[in-house]
Amino acid sequence: MNYRVLGKTGFNVSEVSLGTWQVGGRWGEPFNEQTAEAIIHSAIDAGVNFIDTADVYSDGLSEAAVAKVVKSRSEEVFIATKCGRQIQPHVSEGYTPESITNYVEGSLRNMKLDTLDLIQLHxxxxxxxxxxxxxxxxxxxxxxxxxxxxxxxVELVDEALMAMRFPNVTTVQVIFNMFRLKPTEQLFPAAKENNIGLIVRVPLASGLLTGKMSHQTTFNAQDHRAFNRHGEAFDKGETFSGVDFDLGLEAVEELKELFPGEEPLAAWALRWVLMFTEVSTVIPGASRPEQVTSNLAAAALPALSQEQMEGVRSIYDRYIKPTVHQQW
Known part of the structure; x- marks a missing residue:
């Protein structure tokens, strides 16, 4: 495992870490504590020392599972959690010093901790x-x-730039993948200049970039990939990175031609993210331990060639950019 500095936090974190949105159960399926703990243990066994969770993931059960495993280990593992999405309706007026304090204290209770390593506005x-x-x-x-x-x-690059004006902001978590290139234009240079740690989420575009989906793929009715394609429940950019599913499949077929061989497209998609030195860590999710292993293998792949990097950009420009680039 390779490690990178997480901006102003000073934390030396695994470049491939673990996101826990679906840990312990896939979207629409119940949380399973044993599965969750097995996933988290497998990540730490492989050198992961940064785990991202949130108070709304399985109503606090994700936070509890992460902290339980971390406290049982001898390794130093940093826990990042998030707050604010419990506010309903989710409007600015619901954010108050009192509500924020209550959510932080709630996360401390969920994890039975005295201090949070990193709390993020969600x-x-x-x-x-x-x-x-x-x-x-x-x-x-x-x-x-x-x-x-x-x-x-954040959802928007502009929101990240606004947040950086506050000196106590140390990290920005953002969607970045082969189908979401806009952050490289302004956000990445600004993060470097301000020593902001960049945490990359949704690196596989909700599974599109695994290369395993087809026009016949179906999803559980409770899966956001079934009900949120147009932003019915939350920002549609969280689902397939806001890319039309059928269009995304066409682009994926060209990506497969760019990355032939035995390694799955998902591994190359993660390795592509790591080609950007501004990125501190990428946090793919996992719903079973084997997915953790395959995600972490990406870090050991050789660097992409200039031809491959330019090829990804060309596919993005032709298929994706016209419909999504300016939205986020």
Whole structure:
């Protein structure tokens, strides 16, 4: 495993880490504590020392499972969690110093911890990034010893740039993959200049970039890939990176030609993310331990050639860019 510095946190984190949106059960299926613990143990066994969770993942069960396993291990493992998505309706007015403090304290209870390594605002409405009192709340929480670092998880590049104006923001979590290249234009240079750690989520575009899907693929009715393709429940960019499913499949066929051989497209898609030195860590999810193993194998692949990098860009420009580039 290779490690990179997570911006101003100073944490030296595994370049391929673990996201836990679906840990312990696929979307629409019940949480399974034994499966969750097996996934987390397998990640740490392989050198992962950064795990991302959130208070809304399985109603706090994900947070609890992550902390339980981490506390049972001797290795130093950093836990990042998120807050704010419990607010309903999810509007800026629901974000107050009191509500934020309550959510942080709730995560501490879920994980039976005294201090959170990294707390991230969980894709709040854009207006929240114009409210200094919300960001100042985290300064007080740090003074109280309840958090070590503040980060933001964003939908829009502009939101990330707004967040960086607050000096206590140490990390930005953003969607970045072969079908979402916009962050490279302004966000990556700004993150480098401001020493902001970049955490990449949805690196496989909700499974599109595994190369295993087809026009016949179906999804559980409770799976966001079935019900959120047009943003019915939350930002549609979280589902297939906002790319039309059929169009995405066409682009994937060209990507497969660019990356022939035995290694799956998913591994190359993850290795592609790591080609960007501004990225601190990428956090693919897993619903079983074997997926952790295959995700981590990507880090050992050779660097992509200039021809392959240019090929990915060309496929993006022809298939994806016209419909999604300016949306996020």
């Amino acid at each position: 894709c709040p409405p854009t207006q929240v990034y114009t409210r200094p009192e919300i960001f100042e709340t985290f300064d007080r929480l740090k003074e109280q010893g309840k958090i070590r670092n503040l980060g933001v998880s």
